[in-house]
Amino acid sequence: MHSLSLASIALVSLASTAQGKAAGCDQKPSFAAGNFKDFTTSEGREYRVWLPASYDSSKATPLILSYHGANRVIDEQVALDKLSDPFFNKDHIVVYLQGLEASRPGHTVWEGAPDSTSDDIGFTADVLEAVSKEICVDEKRIYATGKSQGGGFVGRLACDAGLSKRIAAFAPVSGAYYIKEIDVKADCHPESVKVPCDAGRSNIPILAFHGGADATINYNGGFRSGACLPAISSWAKQWAARDHLDQTPANTTITGAQNGVKMSYGGGLVSLVYDGDNIGHAWPSTQPNSDNDGKDLAAFNASTSIMEFFRSHKLD
Ligand SMILES: *[C@@H]1O[C@H](CO)[C@@H](O)[C@H](O)[C@H]1NC(C)=O
Ligand SMILES: *[C@@H]1O[C@H](CO)[C@@H](O)[C@H](O)[C@H]1NC(C)=O
Numbered sequence: 001m002h003s004l005s006l007a008s009i010a011l012v013s014l015a016s017t018a019q020g021k022a023a024g025c026d027q028k029p030s031f032a033a034g035n036f037k038d039f040t041t042s043e044g045r046e047y048r049v050w051l052p053a054s055y056d057s058s059k060a061t062p063l064i065l066s067y068h069g070a071n072r073v074i075d076e077q078v079a080l081d082k083l084s085d086p087f088f089n090k091d092h093i094v095v096y097l098q099g100l101e102a103s104r105p106g107h108t109v110w111e112g113a114p115d116s117t118s119d120d121i122g123f124t125a126d127v128l129e130a131v132s133k134e135i136c137v138d139e140k141r142i143y144a145t146g147k148s149q150g151g152g153f154v155g156r157l158a159c160d161a162g163l164s165k166r167i168a169a170f171a172p173v174s175g176a177y178y179i180k181e182i183d184v185k186a187d188c189h190p191e192s193v194k195v196p197c198d199a200g201r202s203n204i205p206i207l208a209f210h211g212g213a214d215a216t217i218n219y220n221g222g223f224r225s226g227a228c229l230p231a232i233s234s235w236a237k238q239w240a241a242r243d244h245l246d247q248t249p250a251n252t253t254i255t256g257a258q259n260g261v262k263m264s265y266g267g268g269l270v271s272l273v274y275d276g277d278n279i280g281h282a283w284p285s286t287q288p289n290s291d292n293d294g295k296d297l298a299a300f301n302a303s304t305s306i307m308e309f310f311r312s313h314k315l316d
Pocket of ligand 2: 285
């Protein structure tokens, strides 16, 4: 019984993938284009879907998953990434997921945080399945972005055997790439620590951002909350190695940023943006936001770069 139903599920998803169209195509969604709607999964997990004003249920539409930082909620991530602002995005669905609390009230985190026990890989898969039933999702153009520990979780998605094959490109911002396996400070060597990864395909597109003045998740890595954080440059280099790219990045200076530089491997398949010496634990923006408090504004908008990056990648 079980193997039979699993096989038919696999066939159904193969069929929809082959056409790049989801089961939700040619159906009227339960809410109007240009709006948000809150949902809860059968497991009680919360998420919010935004449909661009141009949404047309006869067209397979790309979708972005967005993950807030630790101790944050969906509202804050909506205000931070601005991906539902037509200035940045007019044509991608955005799905904001809500992390669960761990260890103390208000402390919302994702799988991979030192004190998290939740299954957010499963949650993400459930959300994709549910959204695809109601909305016409382009199954070849699903993307993930997130901030801080949410960015760390985006790194885990890219390293997940299953979801790395469903998500076309990954863009973490100020990512906290905790390695829980190393729980003793003396064993944490940020420059050389190997990031555990079980990616299900090669040529995975990665665009990561990090500030030089990040006092929360240091650019140089280190031991934090009982786990080891890799140096960000080493984390990016390991992605270049997994994608079989030349280990020396091509550097592009970021105009107006304090020593800001984009380090691109393989013509940009993997890129690390060093936001600048003065940029803290913030979503890079030329405008004030809740991360930068109006100080040390970035020379660029990360959301613009993220959209360009997503537009240039899709699954085969
Ligand atoms: C690229 O930029 C990084 C960060 O500033 C630097 O460490 C590296 O040496 C640069 N590489 C080249 C080839 O200039
Ligand atoms: C960054 O985004 C804001 C809108 O949030 C926009 O007004 C500004 O012009 C953008 N900056 C650049 C450099 O594109």
